[in-house]
Amino acid sequence: MLQTQTIVVKIGTSSLTQSQTGLLALSTIATLVETLSHLRRQGHRVILVSSGAVGVGCARLGLTERPRTMAMKQAVAAVGQGRLMRVYDDFFTTLQQPIAQVLLTRSDVGERSRYVNAYNTFQALLDIGVIPIVNENDTVAVQELKFGDNDTLSALVASLVEADWLFLLTDVDRLYSADPRSFPDAQPIALVTHMEQLAQLQVQVGSPGSQWGTGGMVTKIAAARIATAAGVRTVITEGRFPHNIEKIIQGEPLGTQFAPQLQPSNARKRWIAYGLIPTGKLYLDDGAVKAICQQGKSLLAAGITTIEGEFDSQDAVQICDRFGKEVARGIANYSTSELQKIRGRHSKEIATILGYAGAANVIHRDNLVLL
Ligand SMILES: Nc1ncnc2c1ncn2[C@@H]1O[C@H](COP(=O)(O)OP(=O)(O)O)[C@@H](O)[C@H]1O
Numbered sequence: 001m002l003q004t005q006t007i008v009v010k011i012g013t014s015s016l017t018q019s020q021t022g023l024l025a026l027s028t029i030a031t032l033v034e035t036l037s038h039l040r041r042q043g044h045r046v047i048l049v050s051s052g053a054v055g056v057g058c059a060r061l062g063l064t065e066r067p068r069t070m071a072m073k074q075a076v077a078a079v080g081q082g083r084l085m086r087v088y089d090d091f092f093t094t095l096q097q098p099i100a101q102v103l104l105t106r107s108d109v110g111e112r113s114r115y116v117n118a119y120n121t122f123q124a125l126l127d128i129g130v131i132p133i134v135n136e137n138d139t140v141a142v143q144e145l146k147f148g149d150n151d152t153l154s155a156l157v158a159s160l161v162e163a164d165w166l167f168l169l170t171d172v173d174r175l176y177s178a179d180p181r182s183f184p185d186a187q188p189i190a191l192v193t194h195m196e197q198l199a200q201l202q203v204q205v206g207s208p209g210s211q212w213g214t215g216g217m218v219t220k221i222a223a224a225r226i227a228t229a230a231g232v233r234t235v236i237t238e239g240r241f242p243h244n245i246e247k248i249i250q251g252e253p254l255g256t257q258f259a260p261q262l263q264p265s266n267a268r269k270r271w272i273a274y275g276l277i278p279t280g281k282l283y284l285d286d287g288a289v290k291a292i293c294q295q296g297k298s299l300l301a302a303g304i305t306t307i308e309g310e311f312d313s314q315d316a317v318q319i320c321d322r323f324g325k326e327v328a329r330g331i332a333n334y335s336t337s338e339l340q341k342i343r344g345r346h347s348k349e350i351a352t353i354l355g356y357a358g359a360a361n362v363i364h365r366d367n368l369v370l371l
Pocket residue numbers: 011012013014015169170171172174175176177178179180181203204205206207208209210212213214215216217
C-alpha cells in the first residue's frame with residue numbers, strides 16, 4: 001500500500017458545469033466526491049480547490065454570460081459559493097466524509113503570519129480527516145489583490161501544505177502542443193521533466209476554452225511552474241473522469257505530468273517568491289544578473305540600472321534582466337527613493353550618499369529567490 005500522500009485537486013468551472021446550459025455536471029461531481037472520499041479512507045490527506053462560484057451563481061440567477069463588472073462578479077460569486085458548498089456537502093455527507101469551506105484572498109498569503117496561520121489551519125483539518133474545499137474569496141477580494149484564477153491558488157495551496165500531488169482537472173485530457181480545439185493535429189504531451197521543455201516544444205497555450213473558464217492552459221502552466229518548484233508533482237487531466245486520479249497515483253501515464261524539482265526551495269523562499277505581492281521592479285545589468293543567477297550572490301546597488309514602482313524597505317520586488325524578463329524576486333533593503341539615489345553606485349558610497357549607514361546589499365541572498 002502506498003504511503004500517505006498529500007493530494008490537492010483543482011476542478012475548473014468547465015468540468016463542474018454543463019457547457020450548453022451552465023447547470024451543474026452532477027455525474028462528474030458525484031464521481032469526484034467518490035474518488036476523493038476513497039482516497040481519504042485510504043489514509044491520504046486531500047484538499048479540493050473548486051471553482052464554480054461565479055458559474056453556479058450565473059446558473060442560479062439565469063444569467064447567460066459571465067458578468068463583466070467587478071461588483072456583479074462578486075455578487076454572483078456570493079450567490080454561487082453557497083449553492084456550490086451545499087451540493088458538495090450533500091454529496092460528501094452521503095459518503096460520511098466531512099468537509100470544510102476555506103475561502104482565501106491574496107493578502108491571506110501575502111502576510112507571513114497569516115500564511116503560517118493558513119498552514120496551521122490546513123494541517124489541523126487534514127489531521128482530523130476533513131477535506132477542505134478551497135476557493136478564492138471572490139466577494140471581498142479587490143482586483144489588485146486577487147489570485148485571479150484558481151489554478152494559481154491551487155498551486156499556492158499545494159506549495160503551502162507541501163503536497164505530493166497537484167491535479168488540475170479541466171475539460172481536455174492533457175496538454176497539447178497547441179489548443180486542440182483550433183488545431184486538431186496538435187500533439188499530446190505526456191511528461192514534462194523541466195519547464196524549459198515547453199519552450200523547446202513551442203507549446204501554444206491559447207486562450208480559455210470554455211465560456212466560463214478563466215485562464216485556459218496559460219494559468220495551468222504557471223501553476224505547474226509554482227508547484228513543481230515546491231516539489232509537487234503536477235498533473236493536467238480530464239475532469240470528466242475523476243477516477244483517473246487514483247490510476248495516476250498508482251503509476252498510469254494519463255494526462256500531462258510535470259515532474260517535481262528535485263531540490264525544492266524552502267518554505268520561506270517559496271513565500272517570498274509567490275506569497276508576497278511585489279510592489280516594484282528592479283532592472284539589472286548583465287553582470288548583476290549573472291552574479292545572482294549563476295553565482296548565488298546578493299544583489300548590490302551597482303548592478304541596478306532602472307527602478308519602477310513605489311515601495312518601502314522590506315517590500316517585495318521583481319528583479320528583471322535588461323530585456324524585462326523576470327529572473328528573481330526578493331525583499332528590498334531600501335525604498336524606491338533611496339534606491340534612486342544609490343543605483344549604479346558602489347556599496348561603500350551608500351552611507352555618504354544617503355547620509356546614514358544602511359545594508360551593504362540591496363537584497364541579501366537569503367531574501368532572494370530565483371525563478
Ligand atoms: N496547448 C493546449 N493544450 C490543451 N488545451 C489548450 C491548449 N491551449 C489552450 N487550451 C484550452 O484550454 C482550455 C481549458 O481551460 P479553461 O477553459 O480555463 O478550463 P478550466 O475551467 O478547467 O480552468 C481547453 O478547453 C482548451 O481549449
